[in-house]
Amino acid sequence: MNLNKINFFYFLGIGGIGMSSLARYFHYMGKVVHGHDQNKTYLTKNLEQEGIMINYRDNIKFLPKWIDSKKCLIIYTPAIPHDHQQWMALKKCGKNIKKRSQVLSLITKESICIAIGGTHGKTTTCSILSHIFYNAGISFTAFLGGIPDNYGSNLILNGNKFILVEADEFDHSFLYLSPNIACITSIDQDHVDIYPKKTCMKKAYINFSNQIKKPYNKLFLCKEDTFFQENAIYYSVEKKESYYSNRIYIKQNRWYFDFHTPKEIWRSIPLPIPGIHNVKNTTAALAISDYLNIHQEKVRNALYLFSGIQRRFYFHYISKKKIYIDDYAHHPTEINALIHTVRKCYPKKIILGIFQPHLFSRTKFFEKSFARSLEKLDLLILLDIYPARESPMDHNINSNILLQKIKISPQNKEISSLSKILEKIKKKCFDIIITIGAGNIDNLIIPIKKWLNKTYG
Structure with missing residues (x-):
């Protein structure tokens, strides 16, 4: 498909972080962009302010008149429910329909593609690399799974020699990509509805690595967390590889480390985000x-x-009395790394964690692991499981079941709805508050910040 000949784009699930970057890209290119999402969020509001039309009700009457045109491309997320009314109608009338990952593949074909994959660390790695490219004056476009503060967007446009993308393993999406340079940061079991065994995910990543092409044809692998492949370039923390970092230290609340290349050592490199994982x-x-x-x-x-x-x-709030940190962590490994980093930065502080589990299948599969990771908090408020694309009828799990597994004293753990949580927070005795999760827990950010600013200045 020649995207230059497409004039109209309709996004089903436009509020997703990956979908929204594509919507922004085509809007910037002067195309007509509309979309649907089930919830109005901070991200969708920004898209509307930029001039993109969005509807929030699953009704076919909101579909634009040009939806059945040959010059229209319908882009959908695989997370869309099968019984979605707009989706069922679009499959019947749409002339051109593609997954987000297929469209991303089309965009990257004309440039040198750098794809960052991995169960954990994709967004941070890709965002930092994009920022380095920008400051080095390199011609590139980046599609990110997060929003770096320096740019205020998940799309960075600075030319087209390189295109930086995140290689999403969900639904085998990354297998549509054929990058010139790829990096795999980690392989940890996740998306258990797609990969019932870790070996299934590892096989998919190996297949992805086999699609790397010339020019460059280079694969970067994290030595500790991936797999062995001949001709790969390995990197590590502490262990000596082609590239590795060591001598990590903290000075005046900032982290530093030494970075070793095959030829030299870069001393005292500033770490942009705290944590060994970072x-x-x-x-x-x-x-x-x-x-x-x-x-x-x-x-x-x-x-x-x-x-x-x-x-x-x-960091959303820092004062002498309170600190507020928000994090996307939604996997036990990520929660462990998050809490460990907070403890490292602020020893002896009382930590209140608010966690929203994401997906019934993930919560059920990692039930014991979630419990062990959340036990490292001093205080816990557990939200209901965010269902996303799933139905609770298919899984024998809920937040009450998870709460019973968590070995925190009963007076220090409880369950709350999103609407009542601020009142519960006000009654807690804590030094640091962390909101944790990948659902709509970010709706708490503004209310918590307002309360902290009003109460503690």
Whole structure:
């Protein structure tokens, strides 16, 4: 398909972080862009402010008149329910229908594609690498799974020599990509509805790695968390590989580390986001930067100027009395890394965690692992499971069942609805509050910030 000949784009699930970056891209290209989503969010409001039309009711009367035109492309997320009214109508009348990942593949064909994959760390690695590219004056476009503060968008447009994308493993989406350079940050079991065994996911990642093409034809692998493949370039933290980082230290609340290339050592590199897991993510971005001959000083300056990524260990409030951090963590491994980092940064502080489980299938499969990770909090408020694309009827799990597994004293753990949680927070004695999860828990950010500012200044 020639995307230049498409004039109209309709996005089903436009509010998704991956879908919205594509919508922004085509809107920037001067195309007519409309879309549907079930919820009005901060992200969809921004899209509307940028001039993109969005409807929020699953009714075919909201479909635009040009929807059955040959010059219209319908882009959908695989997370859309099968009985969705608009989706069923679009399958009948639409001339051109493609998944988000298929469209991303079409966009990347004319440029040098760098794809960052992995169960954990995709967004952070890709965002940091994009920021390095921008500060180094490299021609590139980036489609991100998060919103870096420096750009206020999940789409960065700075030319088209390189295209940076996140390689999403859900629904085998990344197998549509044929990148020139790929990085796999980690392989951990997830999306159990798609990959019932970890071996299934590993096989999919191996298939993805086999699709890398010339020019470059390079694969970067995290030594500890992926697999062995000949001719790959390995990176690590502490262990000596082609690229590795060590001598991690904290000075005046900022993290630093040494980065080793095959030829030299970059001393005291500033870590843009705290945490050992983010040392690993930054090491991946630095390894690709060095491979592409981006000068050390340009990289170092970019890291100093990096302002963070929304929903990735993101500070919303800091005072002498209280700290508020928000994080997208929705897997036990990610929650462990998050709490460990908070403890490392703020030892002896009382931590209140608010966690919203994401998907019934994930919560059921990792029930014991979630319990063990959440036990590392001092206080816990557990929200109802965010269903996303799933029905509760298909899974024998709920937040009450999960709460009973968590070994925190009964007076320090409870369940709450989203609407009542602020009143519960006000009654807690804590130093640090963390909102954790991938659903709509971000709706709490503004109310919590307002309360903290009003109460503590």
